[in-house]
Amino acid sequence: MRVTYRKALASLLIVVTYVISGKAALMLALPPGYASAIFPPAGVAIAATFILGNRALPSIFLASFLLNVWVGYSTGPAVSGISLAAALIIAVASMLQAGVGGWLLRRAIGYPAAFDRIRDLSKFLSLSVFACSVSASLSVAGLWALGVLDADNLGQNWFSWWIGDSLGIIMLLPIAMAFFGEPRALWRSRVGTVAVPMGLVFALFVLLFFKTNQWEQSDSLKEFRQVSEQSLNQIRTRLDEQEAVLAGMRGLFVHDANGYISRQEFQRFAQNILTRFPMIQAFEWAPRVESPQRSGFEAAQRREVPGFQIRERGADGRMARAAERSEYFPVTYVEPLEGNEPALGFDLASTPQRQETLEKSAVKGAVSASAPIILVQAESQSGILIMQSVRLKNREAGVVLTVLKVRDFIDRILPPASALLHVRLIDEDAQTVIYDNFASTPPEILFESEFDFGSRHYRLQTMPTAAYLKQHRGWQSWAVLAMGTFGVGLLGALLLLGTGYTARVEAQVQQRTRELKESESRLKELFENLSSGVAVFQASPEDDDFIISDLNYAAERINKVRREDMIGKSVADLFPGGREYGLLDVLRRVWKSGVAEHHPASFYRDGRIAGWRENYVYRLPNGEIVAIYDDVTQAKQLEEQMHHMAHYDALTGLPNRALFSDRLQQSMASARRSMAHLAVMFIDLDQFKPVNDTLGHDVGDLLLKEVAVRMQRCVRESDTISRIGGDEFIVLLPSMERGRDVMTVAEKIRYALNQPFELAGYEIHISSSIGVAIYPEHGDEDKSLLKNADIAMYFAKQSGRNNAKLFQPDMLKNDR
Incomplete structure (x- = not known):
């Protein structure tokens, strides 16, 4: 019962220490990464497996899983499947790393361990650094596979993960050993002489890290704030310019005594402005038309725009003739017309948002902006209308307006800043986001500002992009903490050496005796178990x-x-x-x-x-x-079998083309030295394909094998017969001095192949066409010799098959 209680207490201590130290360490992680400059839980985990062995692994897995679920929950309103998968991957990787690290340290140093020799400390440092590659590799790869980490940052995240775990082990393992390690008497004496000094010095470096980090954060965001202010001013300036543009367009109508401007005059005026403001979707003129004037107005417009009528969007979303009401504001002129045709004839007074903007413009006599709306000419994105009322002879004559696709408008204004900022523009009156390219919802907004335009209130929010953070990342605080932690580790190493000298001397004899026995046992085991x-x-x-x-x-x-x-x-x-x-x-x-x-x-x-x-x-x-x-x-x-397969035909057992080529080149070299002759034959079986087609490939294979046997009986042992294709063969006859002898062999082969074959219960009749070429008369190179033999074989086939032809130079004239 007591043993069970102690095991449960040890497991609880591992979980609590791991989770709390891990949460604190992850607060030091550099954005947008997922790894901290120092990760003490790595030291807690390997210390646990080094002291307790593999029985600590379940606790380490649970602790890592809980820590990373906590991290996932703190970054969002709920734990997602991706967060759980990431937590599971990191937990498995952390457990494996702890198991590997603990096993390596126990194997290399042994346990109980005094850590009082340079060799042991060197092993501890090198093996710990090596073991830390396990979690870094598995975790970073897993998080990349889940899409949590970008491919561009994998190397950096792997390195910072590995460094964080390494420093965590170097820092935490000696402290954990001071409280729980064996031999207990030695490590108990090191609480005050090793653990406390290391903890105090480390605390100083953490404070220094926070100060340096605050300075870095402020310095790195200077350019971000400047660019954000510039972006805000750019947006306000461009919107204010729309007010000036509409004032000029309003003046175009007011300066005419009757308020009449032709479609061509409107087009010329609008096109001049569009060259300066390409981000504008359209300029429009919507005159005020009272109900009794509707028919006449539509008829007049149809003279210029066939089919023109005052329209509105129906409940089904389709454009239809506008219902009867006291007045209309139909879009009559629109520039550019291309891409904005659906807006012609649309009654601005047909929707509440547009009607509200019309009323504001009429009442205030100033520019008014609409709430975010779905544009008639671009239903795929929202837009806003900027209207200016036109009054003639103290009565409402209509409105001129600018149509903006908000996304296109902002994207054209801010292209230089797009790589540095995430931008969100909010219509405060409508509580609607009208532009947003944030990658995700941040925990806090680093820059936001409010401004007014067109009787509406807007809020601009910006956040630095990952590219900005990467470009402006400061490493001073990270380096301070990393180097400080490493320095604390070296301090701990010196303290361990100083405090453990006496204990080492006392244990030296026993340790060496044990090492000798272990070494002898390992060598004996190696000797006996070698294969x-x-x-x-x-x-x-x-x-x-x-x-x-x-x-x-x-x-x-x-x-x-x-x-x-x-x-x-x-x-x-x-x-x-x-x-x-x-x-x-x-x-x-x-x-x-x-x-x-x-x-x-x-x-x-x-x-x-x-x-x-x-x-x-x-x-x-x-x-x-x-x-x-x-x-x-x-x-x-196996080697001999592979050699045979590489040089011989699998079906007939004859040399293949590669072996034949080698033998031909050797024979030609020998003939060239001794001024001798040799011959090659090209043999093609006649009527083989009908056998294959009618009797099947199995019978065809049997026939090819028997053909090989008969041909081998017709030549000397020094000759070579090779199968180079389905029913094609080549024969090499070295040391053949007379063409008559060569043709005798060819005729012998032809006769043998012309005899009936008794195979699988069938009597099969085939013949052969044979072409012969002699070295050097018909070719002094292997390629030319083989080519001429092939040509002679072709002439044998052309001459009725079942015959042999010796190459003649005049055959080249009729070469196919």
């Missing part, structure tokens, strides 16, 4: 033979004899084939020179065993000879 045979020899008194003094189990298996039957016996007695094999000569040379030798794979045979053996022989300092050897028979057989 290669190992035999130890001593020179006989006469120095002409060697006595076997020891061998492992693999040697028994390879030599097919028991150990007790080999130890004490001479090599000459146990391996009678050793002289021919060369084993005794190798043993003597190595014994005399002391230089190791590799005896390459050779075939050994005696009355007991036979096979290929490969040996590596060397001499021990005490004069004994060690032979490490393997049975490579299967490998040699």
Whole structure:
């Protein structure tokens, strides 16, 4: 019961310490990364596995999972599936890293551990740094796969993750050992001399980090605030310019005594302005038309715009003739017309938002902006209308207005800042976001400002982009904390060396004894479990033979004899084939020179065993000879099989084109030196395809095999027959001095192939067409010789098949 309670308490302590220290450390993470400059939980985890072993792993997994779920919850209103998956990946990676790190430290240093020698501390530092690559690699890869991390930042996040874990281990493991490590007496004495000084110095560096980080944050956001102010001024300036533009357009109508401006005059005026303001979707003129004037107005407009009528959007979303009401404000002129045709005839008074803007403009006599609306000519995005009332003779004559697609308007205004800022524009009166390119909802807005335009209130919010943060990232605070933590680790190392000197001296004898036993045990285990045979020899008194003094189990298996039957016996007695094999000569040379030798794979045979053996022989300092050897028979057989497959046709067993080409080149080189002759034949089977098509490929394969057998009976052993295609063969006849002899062989082959074949119950009749070329008369290069033999074979086919033709130069004139 007491043991169970202590285990539960240890698990709870691991979880609580891990989660709290981890949450604190993640507050130090550099945006937009996911890793901290120092991550103490890595030290907590490896310290736990180093002290408690693998039984600490479940607690580490739970702690890491809870910590990362907490982190995911703190960045959003709810824990998403991605957050849970990320937490699970990091938890598995953290557990594996703790397991690997603890195992490596226990393996390399042992436990209990005093950490009082430079060698042990060096192992601790190097192995900890190595182990930290586990979580960094698995976690960063997993978060990238989930889309949490960008590919551009993988290297940076991996490095900061790895550094954070490494520094966390260097810092936290000695402190954890001071409170919980063994030998307990030694580590208890180090609480005041190691743990407390390290903790105080580390706290100073953390304070310095926060101060440096505050300075960095403020400095890095200077340009962001300047660009944000510039963007705000740019937006306000461009909107104010719309007010001036509408005032000028209003003056165009007011200056005419009757308030009449033709469509062409409006077009010229608007086009001049559009060249200065390309971000404007359209300029429009919407006259006030009272209900009794409607028919006449529509008729007048149809003279210029066929089919013109005053329209509105119906409940089904389609444009239809406007319902009867006391007055209308139909869009009559619009520039540019292209892309804005649906707006012609649309009654601005047909929707509440537009009607409200009309009323404001009429009452105030000033520019009024509409609430965000769905534009008639661009239903895919929202826009705003900026209206200016036109009064003639103290009565409302209509409105001139600018149509803005907000997204296009803002994008055209702010392209230089787009790589640095995320921008959000909010219509405060409508409580509607009218432009937003934020990547996600930030926990706080770093810049926002309100402004008024057109009797409406707007709020501009900006945040730096990931590119801005990456470009303006400061590493001073991170470097301060990293170098400070590393310095604390070095301080701890010096304190450990100083406090552990006496304990090391007392434990040295026991430690060395234990190491010797462990080393002997490992070597014995290695010797016995090697898959290669190992035999130890001593020179006989006469120095002409060697006595076997020891061998492992693999040697028994390879030599097919028991150990007790080999130890004490001479090599000459146990391996009678050793002289021919060369084993005794190798043993003597190595014994005399002391230089190791590799005896390459050779075939050994005696009355007991036979096979290929490969040996590596060397001499021990005490004069004994060690032979490490393997049975490579299967490998040699596989090598020979692969060689055969690479050079011979799988169906007929004849040499393939590659082997034939090699033999042809060798034969031509020999013939060239001795001024001799050789011949090549191209043989193509006649009527083979009908056999394949009617009797099947199995019968066709049997036929090809029998063809190969018959042709081999017709040539000498020094000749080469090769199958180069489905029913095509080449024959090499070296040392053929007379063309008549060559044609005799060709005729012999032709006759053999013309005889019936009895295969699979069928009597099969085929023939062959054979082309012959002789070196050097018909070609002094392999390619030309083969080509001319092929041409001669073609003439044999053209001459009725079932014949052989010797190449003649005039065949080239009729070469196909």
